[in-house]
Amino acid sequence: MVPPLVSESVWLWGGLAGYAASTAAAWHGAFTRRSHDRLILVSLVTGVALFAFSIAERWMRIGYGPFLTMFEILLSNLFSLGLIYTIAYWRITWVRPGSVVALPILLLLGLWLLIVSAEPSRLPATYDNVWLWVHVGVGKVFLGLCLVAVGIAGVLLLRKSGAVRNVFTALPGDETLDALAWRFMALAFVFHSLMLIAGAVWAQDAWGRYWAWDPLETWAFITWLTLGVSLHLRVTYPLPLWTGWWMIIGVFLVAFLTFFGVPFLSLAPHQGIL
Amino acid sequence: MFESAVMMLRRLASLKLTLVGMFALAIGVLASYKMTNAPVGYVVAPLVMLFLNLVSALITNPRFRRQAGLLVFHYGLVAVIVVAAVGQMTQFKGRLEITQGQMFTPDMVQTVREGPWHPHDRLAAVYFRQGPLSVAYAPGLQRGRTRSQVATHEQRGMVSFGDNVPFEAAGYRFYTTSNKGYAVLFNWLGDHGQASTAAIHLSSYPLRDWKQIRRWTTPGGSEIEVELQLPQQVPLDRSWTLDSRDAAGAVKVALQSGRVQVLTAGDEIRVPGGRLRYQGLRMWMGYEVFYDATLSWLFAAAFIAVLGLVWHFWTKIWSQPLPGVATERSKRRVTDGSAVGV
Numbered sequence: 001m002v003p004p005l006v007s008e009s010v011w012l013w014g015g016l017a018g019y020a021a022s023t024a025a026a027w028h029g030a031f032t033r034r035s036h037d038r039l040i041l042v043s044l045v046t047g048v049a050l051f052a053f054s055i056a057e058r059w060m061r062i063g064y065g066p067f068l069t070m071f072e073i074l075l076s077n078l079f080s081l082g083l084i085y086t087i088a089y090w091r092i093t094w095v096r097p098g099s100v101v102a103l104p105i106l107l108l109l110g111l112w113l114l115i116v117s118a119e120p121s122r123l124p125a126t127y128d129n130v131w132l133w134v135h136v137g138v139g140k141v142f143l144g145l146c147l148v149a150v151g152i153a154g155v156l157l158l159r160k161s162g163a164v165r166n167v168f169t170a171l172p173g174d175e176t177l178d179a180l181a182w183r184f185m186a187l188a189f190v191f192h193s194l195m196l197i198a199g200a201v202w203a204q205d206a207w208g209r210y211w212a213w214d215p216l217e218t219w220a221f222i223t224w225l226t227l228g229v230s231l232h233l234r235v236t237y238p239l240p241l242w243t244g245w246w247m248i249i250g251v252f253l254v255a256f257l258t259f260f261g262v263p264f265l266s267l268a269p270h271q272g273i274l
Numbered sequence: 275m276f277e278s279a280v281m282m283l284r285r286l287a288s289l290k291l292t293l294v295g296m297f298a299l300a301i302g303v304l305a306s307y308k309m310t311n312a313p314v315g316y317v318v319a320p321l322v323m324l325f326l327n328l329v330s331a332l333i334t335n336p337r338f339r340r341q342a343g344l345l346v347f348h349y350g351l352v353a354v355i356v357v358a359a360v361g362q363m364t365q366f367k368g369r370l371e372i373t374q375g376q377m378f379t380p381d382m383v384q385t386v387r388e389g390p391w392h393p394h395d396r397l398a399a400v401y402f403r404q405g406p407l408s409v410a411y412a413p414g415l416q417r418g419r420t421r422s423q424v425a426t427h428e429q430r431g432m433v434s435f436g437d438n439v440p441f442e443a444a445g446y447r448f449y450t451t452s453n454k455g456y457a458v459l460f461n462w463l464g465d466h467g468q469a470s471t472a473a474i475h476l477s478s479y480p481l482r483d484w485k486q487i488r489r490w491t492t493p494g495g496s497e498i499e500v501e502l503q504l505p506q507q508v509p510l511d512r513s514w515t516l517d518s519r520d521a522a523g524a525v526k527v528a529l530q531s532g533r534v535q536v537l538t539a540g541d542e543i544r545v546p547g548g549r550l551r552y553q554g555l556r557m558w559m560g561y562e563v564f565y566d567a568t569l570s571w572l573f574a575a576a577f578i579a580v581l582g583l584v585w586h587f588w589t590k591i592w593s594q595p596l597p598g599v600a601t602e603r604s605k606r607r608v609t610d611g612s613a614v615g616v
Contacts, residue, residue, distance in 0.1 A: 206438045226300070
């Protein structure tokens with residue numbers, strides 16, 4: 001369902017156009033071996049800014065932040081993932097080739113946004129809590145860092161595959177990019193741990209229990225455990241590098257399911273949400 | 275004897291066992307999530323295994339002990355498991371309904387879960403009297419902010435709380451719930467001079483506004499039916515506030531004899547064994563009660579574990595150059611010859 005044509009959706013369409021332009025430029029650059037770094041960066045910054053405007057305008061219109069519905073979760077993640085990816089893209093040169101994998105994921109979220117209902121809900125009183133902000137904030141940083149790592153891991157796998165072997169040859173060696181990807185995963189582990197702690201404090205305030213194994217808590221813990229196992233495997237066993245790249249993608253898929261699947265497949269993602 | 279104990283600890287400290295434990299924990303968590311009434315052992319058994327594995331590694335692995343950040347992280351994890359386990363043993367969960375104006379007494383609390391180490395008499399240290407309460411509703415009967423007030427020893431005036439701000443007393447946390455409603459207050463005047471006051475809690479309001487009726491046995495032993503007659507309907511199409519200060523309404527009392535009488539505040543009705551005086555309408559509030567003395571310790575242990583993780587990643591990963599990459603400093607060292615010992 002396309003969101004109603006209020007002014008916030010104009011910003012939204014603009015943001016999507018920015019992400020689409022950066023994705024197209026990334027792919028064109030990869031296959032023609034031309035650098036479109038500046039164009040990609042400008043498109044990303046524009047997209048992030050327009051999504052920020054869209055969120056702000058919706059917030060002012062309906063009176064609460066993007067915390068509840070699928071539309072709001074997708075919208076806020078388009079902003080946060082875009083922002084974190086843009087910062088990484090701007091500051092770390094070797095993150096840039098990963099844009100051919102990471103930016104289509106962002107664009108996919110944007111297309112998904114267009115088919116979900118934009119109807120607002122009502123913010124429960126238990127959501128008026130500073131720990132919710134901390135919980136959501138560090139959670140978004142976690143997913144953004146995973147996205148950066150997935151971009152790098154995806155490029156490494158593409159380079160290893162026969163199909164596009166000659167496209168990414170100018171990049172540094174596998175060891176260098178592999179280490180860079182795992183640096184992001186390590187940082188993501190820290191932020192995921194903080195997300196669990198902040199979420200527990202919020203849950204204690206909101207519902208009188210810090211952990212109850214509700215669907216979202218269960219899957220968030222599974223994600224943490226999956227990332228923990230991956231980090232453990234990598235440092236304790238001399239596995240081939242490509243297994244680590246698949247592990248990064250696996251962790252991202254579990255995290256993606258937790259963020260975008262579980263809250264909307266179960267009847268009661270967090271007790272008291274309705 | 276000592277050597278065999280060390281050997282056993284080394285086996286327990288195996289990294290393979292760590293991975294097996296982590297996989298088992300993931301499977302246990304998923305099984306508990308999918309199955310209703312899954313045994314608690316599905317999660318506890320892998321946790322105990324991981325705990326023993328980690329403690330054994332801390333004792334037997336000197337390389338592990340040399341990495342301070344990693345050590346702090348893992349000690350933090352051990353502390354989280356231990357503190358959470360102690361918390362489960364001392365924890366108390368319960369619920370209660372209390373009428374506006376009523377003093378709290380421990381016997382009001384219905385126990386939901388009580389850990390074996392929870393001090394049974396501790397609830398007696400809680401002192402408060404229920405004050406007014408209010409709940410805001412948006413159109414469509416969507417519940418908004420709940421505000422409850424109580425009078426305590428410690429503070430002058432009323433303490434206001436609700437939703438994600440609990441009332442705290444003697445280590446217990448009292449959380450407001452969606453469960454609240456009207457209470458009909460009767461004075462009982464027995465034929466032989468006995469007098470008492472009773473608050474009859476009607477069903478949750480406005481959730482069951484259509485069922486504000488209840489059977490009640492008087493101190494004289496006769497059963498009566500009490501039905502609340504509110505002056506207005508629940509508004510569905512606009513915002514409104516349910517406020518105990520506005521509570522007013524008549525009650526229809528039906529006796530077993532078939533006699534029916536509508537009472538307004540101050541009216542009396544003759545029933546077998548005495549008289550009932552309708553004192554007026556109040557509200558009752560439903561609370562969830564929670565006690566866990568380990569919450570701050572649990573938070574501290576988890577936070578210190580994360581700090582240890584940051585310390586470890588910083589020293590081992592983030593502050594190091596990427597493999598195959600020459601930093602500016604190492605380039606300078608190569609240029610001026612210092613790196614090759616010339």
